[in-house]
Each structure stands twice: as C-alpha cells, then as structure tokens.
Amino acid sequence: xxxxxxxxxxxxxxxxxxxxxxxxxxxxxxxxxxxxxxxxxxxxxxxxxxxxxxxxxxxxxxxxxxxxxxxxxxxxxxxxxxxxxxxxxxxxxxxxxxxxxxxxxxxxxxxxxxxxxxxxxxxxxxxxxxxxxxxxxxxxxxxxxxxxxxxxxxxxxxxxxxxxxxxxxxxxxxxxxxxxxxxxxxxxxxxxxxxxxxxxxxxxxxxxxxxxxxxxxxxxxxxxxxxxxxxxxxxxxxxxxxxxxxxxxxxxxxxxxxxxxxxxxxxxxxxxxxxxxxxxxxxxxxxxxxxxxxxxxxxxxxxxxxxxxxxxxxxxxxxxxxxxxxxxxxxxxxxxxxxxxxxxxxxxxxxxxxxxxxxxxxxxxxxxxxxxxxxx
Amino acid sequence: xxxxxxxxxxxxxxxxxxxxxxxxxxxxxxxxxxxxxxxxxxxxxxxxxxxxxxxxxxxxxxxxxxxxxxxxxxxxxxxxxxxxxxxxxxxxxxxxxxxxxxxxxxxxxxxxxxxxxxxxxxxxxxxxxxxxxxxxxxxxxxxxxxxxxxxxxxxxxxxxxxxxxxxxxxxxxxxxxxxxxxxxxxxxxxxxxxxxxxxxxxxxxxxxxxxxxxxxxxxxxxxxxxxxxxxxxxxxxxxxxxxxxxxxxxxxxxxxxxxxxxxxxxxxxxxxxxxxxxxxxxxxxxxxxxxxxxxxxxxxxxxxxxxxxxxxxxxxxxxxxxxxxxxxxxxxxxxxxxxxxxxxxxxxxxxxxxxxxxxxxxxxxxxxxxxxxxxxxxxxxxxxxxxxx
Numbered sequence: 001x002x003x004x005x006x007x008x009x010x011x012x013x014x015x016x017x018x019x020x021x022x023x024x025x026x027x028x029x030x031x032x033x034x035x036x037x038x039x040x041x042x043x044x045x046x047x048x049x050x051x052x053x054x055x056x057x058x059x060x061x062x063x064x065x066x067x068x069x070x071x072x073x074x075x076x077x078x079x080x081x082x083x084x085x086x087x088x089x090x091x092x093x094x095x096x097x098x099x100x101x102x103x104x105x106x107x108x109x110x111x112x113x114x115x116x117x118x119x120x121x122x123x124x125x126x127x128x129x130x131x132x133x134x135x136x137x138x139x140x141x142x143x144x145x146x147x148x149x150x151x152x153x154x155x156x157x158x159x160x161x162x163x164x165x166x167x168x169x170x171x172x173x174x175x176x177x178x179x180x181x182x183x184x185x186x187x188x189x190x191x192x193x194x195x196x197x198x199x200x201x202x203x204x205x206x207x208x209x210x211x212x213x214x215x216x217x218x219x220x221x222x223x224x225x226x227x228x229x230x231x232x233x234x235x236x237x238x239x240x241x242x243x244x245x246x247x248x249x250x251x252x253x254x255x256x257x258x259x260x261x262x263x264x265x266x267x268x269x270x271x272x273x274x275x276x277x278x279x280x281x282x283x284x285x286x287x288x289x290x291x292x293x294x295x296x297x298x299x300x301x302x303x304x305x306x307x308x309x310x311x312x313x314x315x316x317x318x319x320x321x322x323x324x325x326x327x328x329x330x331x332x333x334x335x336x337x338x339x340x341x342x343x344x345x346x347x348x349x350x351x352x353x354x355x356x357x358x359x360x361x362x363x364x365x366x367x368x369x370x371x372x373x374x375x376x
Numbered sequence: 377x378x379x380x381x382x383x384x385x386x387x388x389x390x391x392x393x394x395x396x397x398x399x400x401x402x403x404x405x406x407x408x409x410x411x412x413x414x415x416x417x418x419x420x421x422x423x424x425x426x427x428x429x430x431x432x433x434x435x436x437x438x439x440x441x442x443x444x445x446x447x448x449x450x451x452x453x454x455x456x457x458x459x460x461x462x463x464x465x466x467x468x469x470x471x472x473x474x475x476x477x478x479x480x481x482x483x484x485x486x487x488x489x490x491x492x493x494x495x496x497x498x499x500x501x502x503x504x505x506x507x508x509x510x511x512x513x514x515x516x517x518x519x520x521x522x523x524x525x526x527x528x529x530x531x532x533x534x535x536x537x538x539x540x541x542x543x544x545x546x547x548x549x550x551x552x553x554x555x556x557x558x559x560x561x562x563x564x565x566x567x568x569x570x571x572x573x574x575x576x577x578x579x580x581x582x583x584x585x586x587x588x589x590x591x592x593x594x595x596x597x598x599x600x601x602x603x604x605x606x607x608x609x610x611x612x613x614x615x616x617x618x619x620x621x622x623x624x625x626x627x628x629x630x631x632x633x634x635x636x637x638x639x640x641x642x643x644x645x646x647x648x649x650x651x652x653x654x655x656x657x658x659x660x661x662x663x664x665x666x667x668x669x670x671x672x673x674x675x676x677x678x679x680x681x682x683x684x685x686x687x688x689x690x691x692x693x694x695x696x697x698x699x700x701x702x703x704x705x706x707x708x709x710x711x712x713x714x715x716x717x718x719x720x721x722x723x724x725x726x727x728x729x730x731x732x733x734x735x736x737x738x739x740x741x742x743x744x745x746x747x748x749x750x751x752x753x754x755x756x757x758x759x760x761x762x763x764x765x
Contacts, residue, residue: 001451002378003679069377259761274764276750279757286756287693294672298379307380315665367661368654376641376651376660 003297005073013073019050020081026345032084033203038159039085048117053091057099062112068238072245072300079249082348084203086120086159092242093158093235094121097167100231101183101222110165120162124154124186124209125169125232132236132361134178134229139211141170141182146218148172148184150211160195160207163188167222168211169232178229183222190214202355203348237313238303240360244296244320247356250349251289251324254331257346258282261335272336281334288323288330295319314370321357321366328353379672385455392434392459399425400463416465417501418543426469430498435472439480443488444496450678454623458674461627468625470540471495471502475548478565478617482605491567503541503570505549505591506614508534513751515550516560516611520593522551529553529566529603531574531596537745539588541570541577547591554608565610567602584738622691622747623677626670629702632735633663635728636709650712659708666701673697689760692752699742699749706736 005013023043032038047053056071057063071091078087095114098106098121113119129136139152150170160166166186173180186193192212200206223231262273262282272278299316302309328350332339339346357363381389407419416422429435430444437453439445446452461467468474476495479487494500511518520533531551541547547568554562570577574596580588605613637660640650650656673694680687687694709732710717721730743749757763 001381001675001679003676004683005377259763263762263764271764273757276754279763280750280753282761282763283753283756286689286761287697290693291669291673291697294676295669297377298672301377301379312668314661315668318661319665319669364658367658367665370661370664371651371657374637374661374664376637376657 003294005069009070009073012070013077015050016052016074016077017080019046020077020083024081024083026082026348029082029084029203029348036161036197036205038162038203038205044085044117047087048115051115052087053095053117054115056091057095057111057115061107062115067304069297069300069304071242072296075242075245076249076252079246079251079352080253082203082250082352086122086162086205088239088242088246089122089158090114090120090162092239093123094163094165094167096238097121097123097183097231097235098185098222100234103222105219106185106222119164120159121165121167122157122159122163123167123169123235124157124160126156127152127154130155132365134181135176137169137171137181139168139170141168141172141184141216143172144215147215148182148218148221150184150186150214150216152211154209154211155206156198157195157207157209159205160188160209161197161205166193166209168209168216169228172226180226181229181232182225183228183231184216185220185222186211186214186216187220190216200355202351204355236360237309240317240366241296241299241303241313243356243359244292244316245300247320247324247353248289248293248296250352250356251292251327254328254346254349255282255285255289257339257344257349258285258331258334261338265336265338278334281330285327285330285334288327292320292323292327311370311373314366314373317361318363318366318370321363324353325357381451381455385451388452389455389459392456395429395432396459396463396465399428400465417540417545423498426501427498430496433496435469435498436476436492436496439476439492439496443480443492450681451675454675454678457623457625461625462631464628464631467627468621468623469501470504470544470548471500471546474504474617474621475502475546475567477620478613479604481616482609482613484605486601487604500545501540501543502546502548502567503538503544505535505538505541505547505551505568507537509536512537513748515614516563518550518552518563519555520549520551521555522553522564522566522598524553524607527600529598529600531566531568531593531598533593535589535591535593537580537588538591541589541591542579542587544570546570547575550610550614553610560611562608563610563614564607565604565613566598567604568596568598572596572598582738583740584734586738618747619686619688619691620681622695623674624695624698624742624746625674626667626698626702628731628735629705629739630667630670632709632728632731633667633705636660636705636712636732639728640712656712659712663701663705663708666697666704670694670698670701689756692747692755692760695746696743696749696752696756702742703739706732706739710736 051064052074054063055066059065098110110119141148141150150168166188168184168186170182171180172182192214194210196208198206262278265272295316299312302312335346338344404421407421433446434456437446437448438450441447457467472495479491506515508518522529522531547570549566549568550563552562553564574594576592578590580590640656643650676690677687677694713732716727717732719726719730
C-alpha cells in the first residue's frame with residue numbers, strides 16, 4: 001500500500017500549481033465567466049506547450065503516454081484554480097471517447113491535433129431528460145444510403161462553441177436499451193447544426209445543440225454501429241472521477257480560504273479560529289476533504305492500472321459529491337459575512353462544487369449503480 | 377501509489393482468516409460468550425487461541441524477532457488486526473499494542489527482556505489503567521498516588537472504567553508520583569500485578585452488557601523495577617503512545633453490515649427482497665461507501681508509520697470517522713430490521729442472532745472512549761490545521 005504520488009507526479013503537481021497561480025488568477029476566472037469564449041487563446045496555447053492535452057494519450061498519437069493518475073494530478077490543480085476553458089471537454093469527453101472507440105483511423109487523424117491544442121472536440125450526450133442512462137437518449141440517427149441523418153436536441157453540451165467535432169450519442173435502433181446507441185463524430189460546420197449558448201451559474205459554457213437533418217458519413221461512426229453505449233460507460237466513469245479531482249482541488253482552496261479567514265479575524269478579543277465551534281467546523285471540512293481526496297486517488301489509481309473500478313468509481317462520485325457539498329457549506333459558515341461577498345473567492349467554489357455534484361451522475365445515481373454492483 | 381495488498385500480504389490475510397475460522401469452534405464461542413470475545417483472556421480456551429497466535433508472531437508482528445515479533449510492517453499488523461476485529465476478537469491487545477510498544481520505546485533493556493517476549497507470546501495481557509472519576513478527557517487530572525518508599529512504590533487511589541482488569545494479568549497504570557508543579561509532569565507509568573494485595577476490582581455494567589471496572593488501590597506495593605522508563609515522564613510516554621495507537625478498528629461493525637446485506641437479499645416483503653427497495657438500496661450503498669472510506673483512513677495510518685512518520689491528526693480523523701460510521705451501520709441496521717430489531721438474541725423470531733441490537737447499544741461508547749469525538753476534532757483543528765488554541 002502506498003498513498004503517495006511518485007516523484008514525477010509531485011514535480012508535475014508543483015509545476016502546474018506554479019503555472020496556474022500565475023496564469024489563472026481569480027480575477028481572470030471572473031473575467032472568463034463573462035467572456036463568451038471562456039478562455040484566452042494565449043492561455044490555451046501555453047497549456048498546449050506544457051503538454052497538458054497530451055498527458056493521457058499514447059506516444060504513437062503524439063501524446064506523452066502518461067497515466068490517468070498523472071492527468072488527475074493536473075485536474076486537482078485545475079480545480080484548485082478554477083481553470084476555465086475546453087480542456088475537460090476536449091481531452092476527457094472528446095479525446096478519451098476517441099481513444100476508447102478503437103478507431104485507428106480517427107485516432108491518427110484527431111488525437112495529435114488535440115494534443116497540439118489545435119483541435120477541439122466535445123460530447124453531446126444529455127438531452128432534455130437530463131440524465132446519464134440509456135433510457136434518457138432519444139435523439140435519432142436514421143440510415144440513408146452511406147450516411148446517417150441525425151435529428152433531435154442535445155442540451156448542456158460543454159464548449160460546443162469551440163468544437164471542431166461534436167460526438168453525438170444517438171439512437172440507431174428503436175427502444176430504450178443500451179443496445180442500439182451509436183456514437184457519431186459530427187463536423188461542427190455541418191448543415192442543419194445549430195449551436196446556442198445556455199446561461200449557466202458556475203461559469204461552464206454549456207450549449208443547446210440542435211440537429212436538424214444533420215448528415216454524417218458512416219465512416220464517422222466511433223466504435224461499432226449500435227454498440228456505442230459501452231464506450232460511453234467507460235468515458236462517463238473516467239469523466240466522473242476527473243470531475244471529483246476538480247472538486248477535491250477546489251475543496252483544498254476552500255479550506256485554505258477558511259484558515260486564512262479564521263486565523264486573521266478577531267472577535268471578542270480572540271481569533272475566531274480559537275473558538276471550538278469554528279475549530280470543529282474546520283475539522284469537519286478537513287475530514288470531508290481528506291476522505292474525498294483518498295477516495296479520488298484510489299479510483300484514479302485503479303483506472304490508471306486498468307483494474308475493475310465500477311464499485312470504487314460509483315462510491316467515489318457519490319462520496320465526493322456529498323462531501324464537497326458539505327465542505328463548502330461549512331466553509332461559508334466558518335468564513336462568515338466576508339465570504340458571502342462576490343469579491344471573496346469562496347463563491348467561485350460554491351458554484352462549481354454544486355455543478356460538479358450533478359455532472360456525470362449525482363450521488364443518488366451512483367449509489368444506485370453501486371447497489372447493482374453489490375448485487376442487491 | 378498503490379491501494380492493494382501485495383501477494384504476500386494477501387496470503388497472510390488468508391492464513392489469518394483460515395486460522396480464525398478453524399479455532400473459533402462452536403465450543404470456543406460458547407465459552408467466550410459469557411465473557412464476550414473481547415474479553416477472550418478470561419476464557420481458558422480463548423487464551424489458548426491467543427497464545428497460538430502469539431506463537432505465530434501475530435500478536436506483536438512489528439516487533440523485532442528477538443522479542444517475539446516478525447519484524448513485519450505496520451500494514452501487516454493492520455491486516456491481522458482487521459481480520460481479528462471482523463470476527464469479534466480483540467483487534468487491539470493492550471499489552472501487545474499499547475504497553476509493549478511503550479516499553480520498546482522507553483523501557484530499560486532489562487524491562488524489555490523481562491516483559492516483551494511474554495507479551496508477544498500471548499502468555500500475559502495488560503489492562504489500561506488511565507481513567508479516574510475526575511480524569512477522563514482531562515487525563516492529566518489523574519491523582520492515584522504513588523509514594524516513593526525507596527525500594528518500592530506505595531499506591532492509593534481509584535481507577536474507573538478500566539476495562540478487562542478482571543481478566544488481565546497486569547495493570548498498565550498511570551499514577552501520580554509528583555503532586556507539585558505542572559500536573560502532566562508528575563505522572564509515571566507502572567506495571568502492576570493485578571493479583572497484588574490491596575487491589576479490589578468491582579464490576580461496572582454498561583448499557584451494552586459489556587463489563588468494565590472500578591479498581592481501587594489500598595496500600596498496594598509495586599516494586600521499583602516495575603516503573604517504566606523515568607519517574608514523572610509517564611504522561612509524555614502515554615501521549616506518544618496515543619499517536620501510534622489511537623487507531624480504531626471497524627471490526628464487528630463491518631461484519632454486521634455484511635450480515636445485514638445478506639439479510640436484505642434473503643428477506644422477502646410485499647413480493648420482493650428488501651434489497652430491491654430503492655430506499656434500502658440507497659442506505660446500504662451509503663454504508664458500503666463509508667466503510668470503504670474507513671478502509672482508506674485505517675491503512676493510511678500504517679502507511680505513514682511504515683514510511684517512518686508519526687500519524688497525528690490522521691489518527692484522530694480515522695478514529696472519529698470509524699466510530700461515527702459504526703454508529704451509522706447499527707442505527708440504519710436497526711431501522712431496516714424494524715420491529716425485528718428489538719428482539720434480543722435467543723428470542724423467538726430473532727434475526728441475525730440479536731447481534732444488531734447489541735452492537736447498536738455498544739456503538740454509543742465508540743465516539744466517547746479512546747478520546748471523544750470532540751477531543752479528536754480539537755486535535756484535528758489545532759495540530760492538523762494549526763488553528764490557535
């Protein structure tokens with residue numbers, strides 16, 4: 001048993017931390033919330049130069065052949081700094097889906113560009129039914145000669161405004177099963193594709209993506225016809241744990257903000273941090289954070305090692321969702337009135353944590369997944 | 377990073393499991409039922425099992441071989457403890473896990489040679505002698521008096537909530553050798569033969585039918601050589617020991633959870649097993665998740681020690697979390713059992729041998745003994761986060 005990151009991972013963490021402290025300050029984060037693009041091309045380029053987009057892709061596709069755990073190191077720091085932009089969508093929702101689909105041709109064609117920071121891909125999965133199970137997928141793709149024609153509306157699609165390609169999860173067979181779902185790599189400039197931004201509360205750039213008789217050649221199927229859902233299951237698991245890493249990173253910063261406040265502020269002639277009620281809030285925050293961190297590390301490690309992770313991933317997303325929620329609530333309570341102000345950074349984490357709780361399955365969803373895994 | 381056991385560790389785990397299954401025969405269980413497996417030293421057959429474990433080096437596995445250990449890692453010791461706890465055996469023996477390590481750290485060579493092998497072999501067991509009526513969380517308020525009479529100490533006073541004194545051989549006693557100066561600088565640790573004249577052990581029955589004791593000392597003589605380390609340094613030894621030995625094992629609570637899961641799969645209500653009901657699924661999944669968190673917190677302590685560190689706030693976090701998780705398990709378990717939860721072992725219609733209600737009553741003490749959750753949260757805040765006192 002070894003709970004520690006290795007030396008390279010520690011170096012990566014420190015480098016990322018230093019970089020983001022300089023390039024992604026809270027003022028920048030606030031500006032990007034208002035900015036329609038969500039990130040500056042300059043910052044994106046610098047991230048590409050650091051090789052961040054390529055951490056988890058094999059060398060043969062231009063990546064660094066790093067592990068999912070290495071990516072987790074980055075995600076923890078990204079969560080800490082509230083890094084905006086299409087990294088999560090392009091690398092994890094786009095790139096990882098392409099990797100998982102086993103299409104040699106598409107991997108060769110697209111991954112190297114993603115790694116260089118020149119290609120943006122996102123995943124159009126959720127619909128008005130707002131869920132992550134096959135029953136919630138109804139957008140249709142009907143065969144027409146050598147093409148498929150897609151009709152329907154996807155919602156909450158991240159960074160569609162950046163995407164060169166949108167991976168659309170569509171039904172190619174009638175019914176509500178997982179069998180009969182296909183993944184289509186859709187050119188974002190396709191005729192009939194309409195992309196509109198949604199106004200969101202946590203700074204994520206989500207979109208409505210309407211498919212109006214959008215034509216996709218059958219060569220653009222990722223994986224096999226009707227067999228797309230097992231790929232999505234793998235991607236969702238990795239995305240859920242990646243989101244946990246962001247939330248834990250954010251939780252770390254929230255704890256620091258609390259400590260800063262309670263060791264500074266004085267009332268009744270003493271530091272607020274010397275009152276037991278406040279100390280116990282802090283102890284609880286720390287416990288939520290550390291337990292969320294350990295669970296995330298374990299799940300990320302298992303994914304890295306290619307070990308079965310259904311049990312641990314479900315447990316982790318449920319635990320981290322609940323814990324980070326409680327952590328942030330206690331943090332606000334401990335920081336007091338100052339923390340309620342827009343100019344204090346805690347509100348950045350408050351909003352992002354709630355969004356993270358719901359993405360890729362909330363705690364109840366994952367407990368039900370776990371119940372299945374437990375054979376209940 | 378690695379969150380799994382090595383092949384050798386898994387093999388040892390299997391070996392310990394097989395040993396326990398073989399040794400805890402219905403006869404042994406019947407005998408120990410009187411005392412409860414936790415007081416296994418009180419049962420002659422139970423003691424023999426502990427001594428068999430001692431012979432394998434499992435009681436004090438991390439000690440050097442010359443003292444009866446295996447020179448093993450803390451991970452190995454924690455694996456053994458987890459197996460023992462799961463089956464209701466003591467996961468922590470006072471002699472092997474609290475007194476022994478202190479003697480190893482601070483005792484003279486003579487003391488080590490005299491006591492450690494007998495502890496590691498399971499020949500003798502100690503009982504903790506810390507708490508007094510006026511000294512609980514504030515342990516430095518203890519005042520059982522030890523007068524220095526030259527070649528012996530003369531002891532007078534009372535200990536309270538001292539568990540297992542009625543079955544142990546020796547009292548691992550914290551007493552006061554100095555009444556002047558700061559309270560924590562006047563405490564000494566001594567090993568006292570519980571059969572000494574002047575010691576009276578009176579039972580205190582807890583709300584979970586588990587027995588603890590009041591122990592009164594009237595002019596009890598303790599030979600000088602039984603003083604551990606230096607006089608008046610005892611509190612420091614005690615606090616150091618706590619950093620290493622504060623770990624709480626989830627033990628029987630994880631097992632009752634496993635039994636509860638099986639119960640829900642087997643019990644059919646309104647045409648389907650309880651395990652199909654959405655709310656029950658949510659509750660069981662939540663408990664399973666908390667138990668996994670416990671596992672990570674528990675082995676983290678061993679990892680820290682194996683890397684040469686001293687767990688500090690991590691111990692407090694583990695103890696508090698495990699205690700609260702155990703309470704959740706039995707509270708939810710009682711709720712799921714519903715009216716059946718009320719039935720005591722031996723009753724007609726009882727489920728799970730009535731163990732849920734017994735453990736539910738027992739769970740109350742978990743957030744109180746070994747450092748209350750409030751004290752632990754103070755430690756996490758003050759020592760873990762550096763908050764001002």
